[in-house]
Amino acid sequence: MFLLESHLSAGPFHFKLAAHDGRARAGIFHTPHGDLLTPVFAPVGTQGTVKGVTPAQLSELGASLVLANTYHLYLRPGEKRVSDMGGLHRFMGWQGPILTDSGGFQVFSLADMRKVDEEGATFKSHIDGSLHRITPTKAIQIQEDLGADIIMTFDECAPPYDRSYTESALRRTQAWAESCLSAHTRTDQALFGIVQGGVFPDLRERAAKWISALGFPGYAIGGLSVGETKHEMNSMLEVVNSILPEDCPRYLMGVGSPEDLVNAIGLGVDIFDCVLPTRLARHQEAMTLTGRLKLMNAIFANDPRPIDESCTCYTCQTFTRTYLRHLIIAREMLAGTLLSIHNLFTLIRLTGMARQAVIEGRFSDFALRFKESYT
Amino acid sequence: MFLLESHLSAGPFHFKLAAHDGRARAGIFHTPHGDLLTPVFAPVGTQGTVKGVTPAQLSELGASLVLANTYHLYLRPGEKRVSDMGGLHRFMGWQGPILTDSGGFQVFSLADMRKVDEEGATFKSHIDGSLHRITPTKAIQIQEDLGADIIMTFDECAPPYDRSYTESALRRTQAWAESCLSAHTRTDQALFGIVQGGVFPDLRERAAKWISALGFPGYAIGGLSVGETKHEMNSMLEVVNSILPEDCPRYLMGVGSPEDLVNAIGLGVDIFDCVLPTRLARHQEAMTLTGRLKLMNAIFANDPRPIDESCTCYTCQTFTRTYLRHLIIAREMLAGTLLSIHNLFTLIRLTGMARQAVIEGRFSDFALRFKESYT
Numbered sequence: 001m002f003l004l005e006s007h008l009s010a011g012p013f014h015f016k017l018a019a020h021d022g023r024a025r026a027g028i029f030h031t032p033h034g035d036l037l038t039p040v041f042a043p044v045g046t047q048g049t050v051k052g053v054t055p056a057q058l059s060e061l062g063a064s065l066v067l068a069n070t071y072h073l074y075l076r077p078g079e080k081r082v083s084d085m086g087g088l089h090r091f092m093g094w095q096g097p098i099l100t101d102s103g104g105f106q107v108f109s110l111a112d113m114r115k116v117d118e119e120g121a122t123f124k125s126h127i128d129g130s131l132h133r134i135t136p137t138k139a140i141q142i143q144e145d146l147g148a149d150i151i152m153t154f155d156e157c158a159p160p161y162d163r164s165y166t167e168s169a170l171r172r173t174q175a176w177a178e179s180c181l182s183a184h185t186r187t188d189q190a191l192f193g194i195v196q197g198g199v200f201p202d203l204r205e206r207a208a209k210w211i212s213a214l215g216f217p218g219y220a221i222g223g224l225s226v227g228e229t230k231h232e233m234n235s236m237l238e239v240v241n242s243i244l245p246e247d248c249p250r251y252l253m254g255v256g257s258p259e260d261l262v263n264a265i266g267l268g269v270d271i272f273d274c275v276l277p278t279r280l281a282r283h284q285e286a287m288t289l290t291g292r293l294k295l296m297n298a299i300f301a302n303d304p305r306p307i308d309e310s311c312t313c314y315t316c317q318t319f320t321r322t323y324l325r326h327l328i329i330a331r332e333m334l335a336g337t338l339l340s341i342h343n344l345f346t347l348i349r350l351t352g353m354a355r356q357a358v359i360e361g362r363f364s365d366f367a368l369r370f371k372e373s374y375t
Numbered sequence: 376m377f378l379l380e381s382h383l384s385a386g387p388f389h390f391k392l393a394a395h396d397g398r399a400r401a402g403i404f405h406t407p408h409g410d411l412l413t414p415v416f417a418p419v420g421t422q423g424t425v426k427g428v429t430p431a432q433l434s435e436l437g438a439s440l441v442l443a444n445t446y447h448l449y450l451r452p453g454e455k456r457v458s459d460m461g462g463l464h465r466f467m468g469w470q471g472p473i474l475t476d477s478g479g480f481q482v483f484s485l486a487d488m489r490k491v492d493e494e495g496a497t498f499k500s501h502i503d504g505s506l507h508r509i510t511p512t513k514a515i516q517i518q519e520d521l522g523a524d525i526i527m528t529f530d531e532c533a534p535p536y537d538r539s540y541t542e543s544a545l546r547r548t549q550a551w552a553e554s555c556l557s558a559h560t561r562t563d564q565a566l567f568g569i570v571q572g573g574v575f576p577d578l579r580e581r582a583a584k585w586i587s588a589l590g591f592p593g594y595a596i597g598g599l600s601v602g603e604t605k606h607e608m609n610s611m612l613e614v615v616n617s618i619l620p621e622d623c624p625r626y627l628m629g630v631g632s633p634e635d636l637v638n639a640i641g642l643g644v645d646i647f648d649c650v651l652p653t654r655l656a657r658h659q660e661a662m663t664l665t666g667r668l669k670l671m672n673a674i675f676a677n678d679p680r681p682i683d684e685s686c687t688c689y690t691c692q693t694f695t696r697t698y699l700r701h702l703i704i705a706r707e708m709l710a711g712t713l714l715s716i717h718n719l720f721t722l723i724r725l726t727g728m729a730r731q732a733v734i735e736g737r738f739s740d741f742a743l744r745f746k747e748s749y750t
Contacts, residue, residue, distance in 0.1 A: 333708055
């Protein structure tokens with residue numbers, strides 16, 4: 001365990017690494033809207049709302065960072081409207097730190113509805129089919145108008161196993177990273193570079209070196225958890241994290257599940273986001289530190305226990321499994337809200353436990369015990 | 376203004392009339408789960424949840440009394456299951472006072488799916504078509520198992536303009552009130568008698584006298600706001616409230632709108648419930664003290680104001696009309712929650728303002744100014 005302080009902190013941003021344990025890290029990332037204790041899990045508020053959960057409930061369940069999607073907010077209500085309302089924090093009523101992605105992932109998920117060239121991507125809106133174009137400069141302009149604390153360079157997330165396509169996508173992603181860096185003007189936003197490269201260690205290595213050399217205040221790792229194996233994800237994280245500067249936060253985009261979180265923390269990741277907890281909640285699944293419960297199941301019809309007896313979230317402190325199942329069967333919208341509160345709390349609790357284990361120098365034991373009890 | 380204390384208070388129940396102003400009243404109704412400051416508006420939690428609003432949010436928005444529906448909870452999850460979970464308060468996570476209706480209104484709303492006889496009603500479940508029978512004794516047993524603080528006698532709500540049917544329904548309702556009174560055993564529940572009688576002053580008078588003579592700790596007025604004119608509703612309230620004992624709370628079932636609330640408070644009503652605020656919320660309408668706003672309307676697309684600039688609810692303190700409209704357009708479930716919070720707060724705020732006006736002896740001025748500004 002040792003201390004490292006970032007020399008790359010830009011203006012109000014400052015990353016302080018409080019402890020190491022193996023490759024796992026515990027840090028503090030200062031942002032204009034508050035401090036993030038890392039590792040940290042960010043609930044996803046795609047359209048400027050974490051589905052079914054108020055900002056007050058997010059605060060109460062311990063969320064510190066919230067993610068919003070640039071692609072969605074650009075299309076609706078439009079970044080200028082958000083800016084007119086005083087920016088994303090005021091718009092969505094969340095006064096803590098916010099992270100926006102660059103829109104790249106969504107645009108490149110549109111498959112037949114988009115076309116990429118060296119300068120950017122042209123695509124059709126999933127809402128009304130209207131034609132749009134996002135370039136690196138445009139992605140930064142949108143994100144500056146939205147006003148999140150942490151913003152992302154525009155990147156291309158290629159199919160993970162197509163080497164030749166991944167190589168050309170990587171060239172674009174690297175060129176776009178430079179364009180984003182030049183276009184970025186707001187000093188109250190930290191622009192993160194993104195490392196792509198599919199499942200190819202040499203491409204990941206090249207990307208990590210190249211992006212690191214640009215000197216961003218933080219780095220995202222993209223294009224993982226998109227269909228590759230766990231072994232491949234781990235290999236890529238090992239390669240990338242051995243190159244990214246120690247004194248900057250590392251953000252693994254779109255991950256994830258409790259097991260992926262513990263695993264990636266062990267490989268040196270600091271920041272996570274994922275729709276999984278709220279999506280599972282809307283599909284009646286509760287997450288726990290030992291596995292998932294499908295609450296629709298008849299075995300819960302007469303079960304006076306909370307979802308998780310070790311959990312201190314509002315849902316577990318207040319409601320039985322019987323009640324939650326009743327809400328599900330009766331198609332009550334409160335079911336989605338209460339399960340979202342619990343699932344988000346569970347991942348935030350897990351990152352907090354991991355952080356404590358790192359600080360106390362017992363992370364590998366913590367991770368081992370977690371993996372043994374998780375099914 | 377003068378003080379009156381109930382001599383009919385049963386066990387832990389006690390109604391104290393703090394002030395009169397004309398026929399309008401301000402009181403305190405003590406229940407085992409807390410005091411109700413009357414006039415009071417109760418949010419409706421049909422299936423054991425106020426749709427989209429947690430009990431914590433209900434507390435925060437100032438709700439003191441919550442209604443749940445006996446018919447729905449009897450069918451699903453069943454009153455025994457609720458009782459197994461420790462009763463309705465623990466089941467739904469609401470520690471304040473709860474009121475259950477008798478199931479009568481829902482059963483008699485089933486039209487072709489139910490048959491009434493002198494001893495009760497046989498009906499088919501709206502969920503699965505299964506056959507059920509509720510008698511006065513059964514209605515009390517279910518409500519004792521549920522365990523609300525305030526429970527209702529089993530009554531028949533007849534079509535308001537059919538005199539001969541209303542007469543026969545009234546005979547049954549009166550006989551059933553006696554049966555309910557004999558069947559009721561729990562002293563920690565206040566059983567209210569219900570006055571029916573359609574739009575016929577003489578029937579309402581007869582019913583009010585007959586039910587009052589049975590000496591209930593409180594009285595409900597049923598069969599209003601079911602299609603009759605405002606003039607007819609007012610006439611019925613005048614007749615009934617001139618007969619019901621002054622020292623007992625009066626509950627106007629299923630009402631209502633801001634204008635109906637102010638009107639009925641002026642005619643001596645103390646307790647209200649209605650699905651209107653949460654139902655309107657799910658249909659994108661916001662209630663204010665001066666009228667309704669359809670938030671889907673394009674005029675709100677770029678409006679940085681809260682729903683109501685005079686409102687101190689969480690929604691108005693946190694979000695713009697633009698944001699709420701965005702949630703609606705984006706079909707986000709948070710829209711229903713935030714509008715429910717605001718609409719419920721508005722009716723609870725209105726009853727609180729009316730109470731204060733009664734206490735300060737300026738209710739008629741308050742009611743006049745309200746009516747002038749409400750459209």
